[in-house]
Amino acid sequence: MVTPYDRQAPQAGYTLKPSKPLVFGKxxxxxxxxxxxxxxxxxxxxxxxxxxxxxxxxxQPAIASYQSQPFTICFSESKTRxxxxxxxxxxxxxxxxxxxxxxAGARNRRWQTRRAVLEQLFSRNGLRFECVEERQFRQPxxxxxxxxxxxxxxxxxxxxVPSMLRLLNAQPQRSASISFLMKQGISQADIxxxxxxxxxxxxxxxxxxxxxRVW
Numbered sequence: 001m002v003t004p005y006d007r008q009a010p011q012a013g014y015t016l017k018p019s020k021p022l023v024f025g026k027x028x029x030x031x032x033x034x035x036x037x038x039x040x041x042x043x044x045x046x047x048x049x050x051x052x053x054x055x056x057x058x059x060q061p062a063i064a065s066y067q068s069q070p071f072t073i074c075f076s077e078s079k080t081r082x083x084x085x086x087x088x089x090x091x092x093x094x095x096x097x098x099x100x101x102x103x104a105g106a107r108n109r110r111w112q113t114r115r116a117v118l119e120q121l122f123s124r125n126g127l128r129f130e131c132v133e134e135r136q137f138r139q140p141x142x143x144x145x146x147x148x149x150x151x152x153x154x155x156x157x158x159x160x161v162p163s164m165l166r167l168l169n170a171q172p173q174r175s176a177s178i179s180f181l182m183k184q185g186i187s188q189a190d191i192x193x194x195x196x197x198x199x200x201x202x203x204x205x206x207x208x209x210x211x212x213r214v215w
Contacts, residue, residue: 016071032046032050034054053086055143069083070087098130115131153190157189167186174215176213
């Protein structure tokens with residue numbers, strides 16, 4: 001775990017402890033594992049909402065790597081604990097602590113009070129803290145498309161991107177369908193990998209199929 005925190009800082013009113021890896025779910029909850037290309041390990045998530053946020057983090061080019069439940073903050077006075085959902089490291093080396101909430105959960109008054117305390121705490125320690133609501137990254141059609149692209153393109157190869165771009169640029173509108181590229185010998189895995197990693201582009205606001213145009 002890489003953070004600016006001092007694990008033994010009782011004078012600050014809290015101590016920092018490593019959290020236990022997510023292996024088993026809580027009662028009535030299952031752990032969902034996401035195979036992460038950026039981390040080269042499986043990331044454990046307590047909810048499907050968090051699993052979709054992993055896909056969102058994989059999709060963002062500014063994110064270099066991330067951890068789920070990276071540490072636990074133990075507050076001395078209130079005897080309470082807080083474990084962030086994710087700690088992400090950006091390509092420029094900065095770090096962001098993420099809390100992922102449903103839209104209703106983000107409006108909870110108790111959470112809003114706690115959020116204000118956490119924002120001050122992380123700010124004093126040089127970390128950005130962001131509470132991300134479901135509506136910010138989980139639009140139904142787009143997240144379904146991203147899940148599909150990530151799964152189908154997981155073992156794809158970005159080395160074929162120049163070949164795909166040459167084929168597309170040779171077309172009258174500099175675009176073509178996924179089916180067209182496949183007929184030219186480009187594998188579905190390579191096409192979907194290029195789309196997910198934004199080397200090729202498509203309209204993610206509409207359901208994807210073999211006739212969807214890419215450019």
